[in-house]
Amino acid sequence: xxxxxxxxxxxxxxxxxxxxxxxxxxxxxxxxxxxxxxxxxxxxxxxxxxxxxxxxxxxxxxxxxxxxxxxxxxxxxxxxxxxxxxxxxxxxxxxxxxxxxxxxxxxxxxxxxxxxxxxxxxxxxxxxxxxxxxxxxxxxxxxxxxxxxxxxxxxxxxxxxxxxxxxxxxxxxxxxxxxxxxxxxxxxxxxxxxxxxxxxxxxxxxxxxxxxxxxxxxxxxxxxxxxxx
Numbered sequence: 001x002x003x004x005x006x007x008x009x010x011x012x013x014x015x016x017x018x019x020x021x022x023x024x025x026x027x028x029x030x031x032x033x034x035x036x037x038x039x040x041x042x043x044x045x046x047x048x049x050x051x052x053x054x055x056x057x058x059x060x061x062x063x064x065x066x067x068x069x070x071x072x073x074x075x076x077x078x079x080x081x082x083x084x085x086x087x088x089x090x091x092x093x094x095x096x097x098x099x100x101x102x103x104x105x106x107x108x109x110x111x112x113x114x115x116x117x118x119x120x121x122x123x124x125x126x127x128x129x130x131x132x133x134x135x136x137x138x139x140x141x142x143x144x145x146x147x148x149x150x151x152x153x154x155x156x157x158x159x160x161x162x163x164x165x166x167x168x169x170x171x172x173x174x175x176x177x178x179x180x181x182x183x184x185x186x187x188x189x190x191x192x193x194x195x196x197x198x199x200x201x202x203x204x205x206x207x208x209x210x211x212x213x214x215x216x217x218x219x220x221x222x223x224x225x226x227x228x229x
Contacts (some may be wrong), residue, residue: 005019057159061157073144088121089158095151098111099145101140101142138222
């Protein structure tokens with residue numbers, strides 16, 4: 001897939017002088033990815049589907065694990081990361097300190113403090129589309145941190161070429177499809193290009209392209225509903 005041009009897959013770049021890093025991170029990835037599959041079955045059941053109803057879309061997903069460092073900065077106007085939703089199906093997050101905020105049903109930003117021994121689960125764009133809005137993608141941000149913070153999110157994705165659209169169980173005459181079909185990998189690619197500065201610069205230089213019909217950032221989630229988009 002990488003050789004044929006899939007922009008979301010490629011070889012990991014491991015530090016050569018830290019072999020234990022490779023072993024520890026690989027073991028964590030395998031464990032958290034397996035947990036993601038169990039959670040996927042839970043989401044399916046919560047939607048009234050068979051537990052394995054969505055498994056066919058997860059044969060070879062580009063699910064990324066990121067290891068993010070938020071250093072403490074005493075400057076008053078330094079924000080951790082701006083408001084957004086995650087572009088995949090859902091996210092399993094292990095944070096080490098407070099800082100995460102989510103938008104509640106009233107459109108208010110509230111703290112989502114870490115709970116010892118637990119993961120934070122953020123619903124992603126694709127689960128909002130599949131459920132025709134029964135689940136809403138989690139609008140979230142990281143405020144200015146009061147202490148050094150690490151955050152380890154696994155972005156649980158479906159396969160690149162999965163055509164994601166409201167499932168038949170959630171479409172009826174009273175509840176028509178509220179979302180057009182989207183190709184999961186193309187959505188993830190487009191959102192990523194619009195998020196990271198180095199990719200935006202490559203796009204401006206014509207080195208990469210945006211998939212046709214790409215949506216703008218924050219097109220899903222509670223914040224989009226508050227905006228009326």
